[in-house]
Amino acid sequence: MAKQNVQQPATPLPTGYAELLDSLKSRIRQAQVRAALSVNRELVLLYWHIGRDILQRQIQEGWGARVIDRLAQDLGREFPEMKGVSPRNLKYMRAFAEAWTDEHIVQEVLAQITWYHNITLLEKVKDPADRLWYVQQTIEHGWSRNVLVHQIESGLYQRQGKAITNFDRTLTSPQSDLARSLLKDPYVFDFLSLRPEAQEHDLERALLHHLREFLLELGKGFAFVGEQYRLEVGGEEFYIDLLFYHLRLRCYVVIELKIGEFKPEYAGKVNFYLSAVDDLLRHPEDRPSIGLILCKSQNRLVVEYALRDMNKPMGVATYRLTGALPADMQASLPSIEELEKELGYDA
Incomplete structure (x- = not known):
């Protein structure tokens, strides 16, 4: 009768062995x-x-x-x-x-x-x-x-630090200098391809679908917190398009997406969001939250007037989408819904 191999019980490891192994691996x-x-x-x-x-x-x-x-x-x-x-x-x-x-x-x-x-x-x-x-x-x-x-x-290099901001009045140095250097204009979303009739929610959905590329374009230090982030103020609900936290600035970053040209009322809306975030989310160690309004286009003088008397730190920048296809060709492309219907996925 053949001998059966009897597996010996594993020798118990001495106390502290796991810590030593991890230390040696790291070294x-x-x-x-x-x-x-x-x-x-x-x-x-x-x-x-x-x-x-x-x-x-x-x-x-x-x-x-x-x-x-x-x-x-x-x-x-x-x-x-x-x-x-x-x-x-x-x-x-x-x-x-x-x-x-x-x-x-x-x-x-x-x-x-x-x-x-x-x-x-x-x-x-x-x-x-x-x-x-x-x-x-x-x-x-x-x-x-x-x-x-x-x-x-x-x-x-040409885009870094080019967003219009009010950081020099609303933030103390050196945070104001660092915050200014982190914002750019324009932001290049060449990983997106939106139809001309796209709305804000289409832009938001597309950016989240390409979150890795979006974070790369935003720059190092941005951590994604949430989309359509809910805030309750005075019994009413308000929703921030995109909320981030910046690890170097140690503050929340509110991003408002606009599909068209900048309008002065956008600054007032973001000013309200920043006040709410500072009261409801900001920890004692956090620095003042900042806002970024991303628009398809802007009039620089209008932006400067809109930010002049705002007491919360914010910036305004434009974004550029891919230019690979002419506008008339993009307009002729079928939508996702049309493709799904054609392929029988409309159910």
């Missing part, structure tokens, strides 16, 4: 991250030095562009396992060194982002000040290369 992960960052830093510095040497030789001794092809061949023969010495990448190194002449900036700033991030910035951003701003934002927000490309193509 190993941190070391892995530091090692990866160190490798990236050395790689970026190496590429900058190679590019600088090539550039100096070309300037001082008049070497032509063909020498880069020869260098790629010789370096590739000497270091066959190294993939970054192609003619194309050597030309990027030369352009990198030409764009950034200060080695200190390369060491302290540019080495914090990947080589592919740096290439993207070289290709897509021509102004050095703009380029450095995108580098700093990438470091602060941890943007992937794809997110960086999106932010560049949407013109984030």
Whole structure:
């Protein structure tokens, strides 16, 4: 008769083992991250030095562009396992060194982002000040290369901090400066495609359907609290279109969506909402709530007059939808309801 394997009972773990295991896992992960960052830093510095040497030789001794092809061949023969010495990448190194002449900036700033991030910035951003701003934002927000490309193509640098606000009168420094820098104009909702006859609730529903993209466009720190958020004041019910909480500002953010042009009465409505939120939701540690009115268009002078005497902090900005399809073509597209009916889903 064959012997049966009898499973031995597991040895009980000593007290504190789980905590030790978690601590070691965390320490190993941190070391892995530091090692990866160190490798990236050395790689970026190496590429900058190679590019600088090539550039100096070309300037001082008049070497032509063909020498880069020869260098790629010789370096590739000497270091066959190294993939970054192609003619194309050597030309990027030369352009990198030409764009950034200060080695200190390369060491302290540019080495914090990947080589592919740096290439993207070289290709897509021509102004050095703009380029450095995108580098700093990438470091602060941890943007992937794809997110960086999106932010560049949407013109984030030109839009950041451009909303019309009354923060200088209604918030104390430095919160007023931080709040102003977080709002932009216009907001780019290129992930939406609304029909011309769309209403506010259609815009709201579409933004919530693409909440991840909406949060990315709002910027880092916005936490979604609710839509059509109910407030009861004096026995009456009122509903905020979108309510957020900002982690850096430490305050609630009320967003009012409008499908058309800004009107002065919108500011009064948001002023009322902010008073209610401060009384009903705000904790003692929270800072004053702020409001953001998003409109399809605005008259700047009208907005400035509307905000001038408001005692609650708020801003007004426009939004831009995708321009991929002409208006007449968008108008000819079937609605969701029409598609459902055509496909037999109307029940």
